[in-house]
Amino acid sequence: MKASVDTRLVATCGPVIIEDPAAVRPLKLRLFDFIRASGPVSRAGVARVLNISPGTVSTLTAELIETGLLQEVTDPRKPPVTPRGRPPVSLAVRPDAFVVAGIKLSSRDRTGILIDFAGNRLASVQRDFVPVEHTASAQIEAIGGMVTELLQKAGLSWVDLGGIGLGVPGFVQNATGHVHWSPVFAERSFDLSRLASDRLGVPVAVDNDANLVALAELWFGLGREKSNFAVVTIEQGVGFGMVLNHDLFRGANGYGVELGHTKVQVDGALCRCGQRGCLEAYLADYAIARDAAVALKLSEAHTPPIPELIEMLRAAADAGDETAASVYRQARRYLAAGLATVVNLFNPTLLILSGGRMRYDWLNADDLLHEMRDFAIDAGDDLPPLKIHEWGDLMWAHGAAALALSNVTETQLGLSREAVA
Amino acid sequence: MKASVDTRLVATCGPVIIEDPAAVRPLKLRLFDFIRASGPVSRAGVARVLNISPGTVSTLTAELIETGLLQEVTDPRKPPVTPRGRPPVSLAVRPDAFVVAGIKLSSRDRTGILIDFAGNRLASVQRDFVPVEHTASAQIEAIGGMVTELLQKAGLSWVDLGGIGLGVPGFVQNATGHVHWSPVFAERSFDLSRLASDRLGVPVAVDNDANLVALAELWFGLGREKSNFAVVTIEQGVGFGMVLNHDLFRGANGYGVELGHTKVQVDGALCRCGQRGCLEAYLADYAIARDAAVALKLSEAHTPPIPELIEMLRAAADAGDETAASVYRQARRYLAAGLATVVNLFNPTLLILSGGRMRYDWLNADDLLHEMRDFAIDAGDDLPPLKIHEWGDLMWAHGAAALALSNVTETQLGLSREAVA
Numbered sequence: 001m002k003a004s005v006d007t008r009l010v011a012t013c014g015p016v017i018i019e020d021p022a023a024v025r026p027l028k029l030r031l032f033d034f035i036r037a038s039g040p041v042s043r044a045g046v047a048r049v050l051n052i053s054p055g056t057v058s059t060l061t062a063e064l065i066e067t068g069l070l071q072e073v074t075d076p077r078k079p080p081v082t083p084r085g086r087p088p089v090s091l092a093v094r095p096d097a098f099v100v101a102g103i104k105l106s107s108r109d110r111t112g113i114l115i116d117f118a119g120n121r122l123a124s125v126q127r128d129f130v131p132v133e134h135t136a137s138a139q140i141e142a143i144g145g146m147v148t149e150l151l152q153k154a155g156l157s158w159v160d161l162g163g164i165g166l167g168v169p170g171f172v173q174n175a176t177g178h179v180h181w182s183p184v185f186a187e188r189s190f191d192l193s194r195l196a197s198d199r200l201g202v203p204v205a206v207d208n209d210a211n212l213v214a215l216a217e218l219w220f221g222l223g224r225e226k227s228n229f230a231v232v233t234i235e236q237g238v239g240f241g242m243v244l245n246h247d248l249f250r251g252a253n254g255y256g257v258e259l260g261h262t263k264v265q266v267d268g269a270l271c272r273c274g275q276r277g278c279l280e281a282y283l284a285d286y287a288i289a290r291d292a293a294v295a296l297k298l299s300e301a302h303t304p305p306i307p308e309l310i311e312m313l314r315a316a317a318d319a320g321d322e323t324a325a326s327v328y329r330q331a332r333r334y335l336a337a338g339l340a341t342v343v344n345l346f347n348p349t350l351l352i353l354s355g356g357r358m359r360y361d362w363l364n365a366d367d368l369l370h371e372m373r374d375f376a377i378d379a380g381d382d383l384p385p386l387k388i389h390e391w392g393d394l395m396w397a398h399g400a401a402a403l404a405l406s407n408v409t410e411t412q413l414g415l416s417r418e419a420v421a
Numbered sequence: 422m423k424a425s426v427d428t429r430l431v432a433t434c435g436p437v438i439i440e441d442p443a444a445v446r447p448l449k450l451r452l453f454d455f456i457r458a459s460g461p462v463s464r465a466g467v468a469r470v471l472n473i474s475p476g477t478v479s480t481l482t483a484e485l486i487e488t489g490l491l492q493e494v495t496d497p498r499k500p501p502v503t504p505r506g507r508p509p510v511s512l513a514v515r516p517d518a519f520v521v522a523g524i525k526l527s528s529r530d531r532t533g534i535l536i537d538f539a540g541n542r543l544a545s546v547q548r549d550f551v552p553v554e555h556t557a558s559a560q561i562e563a564i565g566g567m568v569t570e571l572l573q574k575a576g577l578s579w580v581d582l583g584g585i586g587l588g589v590p591g592f593v594q595n596a597t598g599h600v601h602w603s604p605v606f607a608e609r610s611f612d613l614s615r616l617a618s619d620r621l622g623v624p625v626a627v628d629n630d631a632n633l634v635a636l637a638e639l640w641f642g643l644g645r646e647k648s649n650f651a652v653v654t655i656e657q658g659v660g661f662g663m664v665l666n667h668d669l670f671r672g673a674n675g676y677g678v679e680l681g682h683t684k685v686q687v688d689g690a691l692c693r694c695g696q697r698g699c700l701e702a703y704l705a706d707y708a709i710a711r712d713a714a715v716a717l718k719l720s721e722a723h724t725p726p727i728p729e730l731i732e733m734l735r736a737a738a739d740a741g742d743e744t745a746a747s748v749y750r751q752a753r754r755y756l757a758a759g760l761a762t763v764v765n766l767f768n769p770t771l772l773i774l775s776g777g778r779m780r781y782d783w784l785n786a787d788d789l790l791h792e793m794r795d796f797a798i799d800a801g802d803d804l805p806p807l808k809i810h811e812w813g814d815l816m817w818a819h820g821a822a823a824l825a826l827s828n829v830t831e832t833q834l835g836l837s838r839e840a841v842a
Binding site: 052249251253255256258259265266275277340347348349375377 | 448649670674677679686689754755770
């Protein structure tokens with residue numbers, strides 16, 4: 001071998017700049033996250049699980065109690081340590097610490113929810129989307145009106161509101177609140193978070209919709225006790241959220257991670273994004289509809305809108321039409337390949353297919369897991385469990401509210417992340 | 422909406438067990454990792470970057486100095502804070518803290534390296550693999566002999582050795598040292614780490630080869646200053662290692678993550694693994710060789726061994742054979758699709774194509790980046806930089822040594838991770 005090559009491998013001792021300190025999640029936040037997710041837990045339990053000293057736990061929890069995020073509770077189910085002693089004291093989040101609103105904007109409607117710090121729903125509202133109000137300022141006005149309505153329903157007012165979480169489709173950077181592009185705004189590349197916070201007078205956090213669903217699962221759903229899980233949504237597109245180490249994984253640039261445009265067929269079917277062979281091009285509503293028009297032998301003039309077309313295809317498949325059924329079979333096969341990619345690359349402890357009501361009637365978890373065996377690597381372990389979690393219509397808004405909770409928590413702890421741009 | 426659906430979304434307050442506390446990286450280890458990677462750094466700098474209090478930094482660094490892993494150094498380039506004061510004191514790893522060996526087993530040969538705690542090479546050795554010695558005990562004997570030879574070359578003996586890192590191809594679980602399957606062992610499903618540690622009398626850490634290369638980049642290579650990067654290797658197969666938050670990402674089951682068998686063409690070309698459409702089936706040596714035989718119009722009787730076949734194809738392409746060139750073009754296109762999947766799903770700050778000498782003469786970073794634009798999502802950012810890092814023959818052994826360093830460090834800090842099985 002040549003020494004000139006190998007000398008490059010040896011560590012030199014010059015100073016090196018670590019480029020993204022924001023990637024290091026502060027200890028106090030990890031501690032809070034753990035208590036929030038685990039429910040009432042003793043200080044000793046926190047120290048043991050997080051592998052930090054009891055002294056550090058005492059210091060950090062004292063700060064969190066002082067801030068009003070945590071409270072001490074006694075668990076009547078647990079006996080006192082000594083016969084005449086007090087019941088053991090546990091730590092838990094304070095439900096009344098904050099009230100936050102979550103609002104989801106989509107091309108079809110706007111939904112909103114008001115929750116307390118423990119995730120209890122105080123009010124909800126849903127409005128059809130009126131496509132003319134497309135500018136950022138019109139959207140922000142409408143959001144403000146919706147939040148007012150939510151607060152009134154709950155007998156509260158704006159001074160009671162800790163913050164707003166806003167879910168929007170498209171390319172959105174959570175850390176900066178910057179919208180690169182979204183189908184629900186006329187403008188491109190603007191600071192939605194700052195605009196909305198200035199106008200509404202409360203902190204407004206922004207994220208894309210797939211991340212919201214992962215947050216909803218993390219804070220309130222199936223992922224609450226998991227440190228590591230994947231969420232895939234299938235509706236107008238294919239969404240993907242990944243939780244690693246109890247935290248939403250957003251990638252280095254903060255735009256989040258993307259499964260729908262991962263290539264499952266190099267140079268394959270044309271996708272809305274302009275590229276070819278994306279998972280979404282075989283799986284999303286518009287992809288099913290494309291095949292539906294062919295399978296149902298509809299002439300161009302008679303092709304109905306996408307939701308209706310999908311209903312027709314489903315009805316034909318249920319009535320025994322083999323071609324119609326094959327469209328769903330192919331979609332399921334590609335979905336299995338996409339989920340296998342997630343399993344191969346992230347190896348999560350749980351896969352959640354999360355979606356609004358009635359989207360998954362053509363899927364079941366057993367069939368999918370069976371098909372995934374053709375695609376996922378066999379390392380001697382079983383595939384991770386796959387759960388289909390059908391939320392109600394408020395799924396996305398719940399996720400937006402979880403974002404607000406997360407944001408309010410970080411601000412309260414003085415730990416708001418630095419911009420990563 | 423139905424209340425019965427939505428009540429599932431609200432947090433209940435029962436206790437929940439967090440299932441994998443080992444996923445939480447201890448603070449002391451993160452602090453050590455940071456100092457190791459950044460080179461000499463002040464306590465104040467550590468506190469600022471890791472977002473922890475100066476008091477905590479002082480406590481933890483005192484323990485690390487006590488353990489012998491860190492030392493205080495004065496940086497003569499920096500002026501004292503006051504005219505008559507001492508030069509500022511920085512923290513750095515102690516090169517003489519440990520000596521470790523890294524051994525890489527492959528189907529072709531065994532390579533070994535001996536390094537100090539700062540990664541300086543003390544000795545190296547390379548042996549052709551004799552395929553008859555396939556049992557675990559024979560392999561361990563041979564490894565012991567190799568380590569003895571390395572120590573003798575460096576004027577050291579076994580008592581000076583802190584540990585051994587062992588890289589093996591196949592499905593290997595680092596946390597438990599369990600080999601599920603490997604082409605270099607006759608046995609299946611056995612505890613290599615325990616067997617080797619018992620026989621050789623020093624701690625032996627085990628990992629698969631792709632993870633080793635990521636570790637080599639993290640400890641000694643291009644990833645030293647990055648918290649977040651991806652490494653892809655292309656040789657007999659396609660390897661993948663991912664560093665997140667300064668730590669190798671091994672997935673929930675500890676077998677590591679897998680790119681080579683991710684599907685880029687559902688139901689496409691047959692792969693060695695028995696599945697179809699894997700990235701590796703378009704990119705690895707055997708895949709190129711499969712097309713080479715066709716492109717070169719070789720009859721069955723005259724097909725030479727794979728390395729020779731690839732040389733012949735390369736020569737034909739260089740001589741202007743368009744069919745031969747198209748084989749490389751297709752491989753590059755699939756590689757671009759695979760790298761785009763990594764970018765879409767992990768959004769790393771750096772992509773490293775890492776490999777042994779002379780493997781990448783058909784690739785260049787600019788062409789690949791250009792082709793990746795057909796496959797990676799455009800969120801308004803540029804693609805991450807792509808670097809082709811051609812190590813010498815000791816690349817894998819260097820990674821194995823980094824594994825040993827990592828293992829020795831964790832053991833010294835009393836922080837060895839719990840098994841995740």
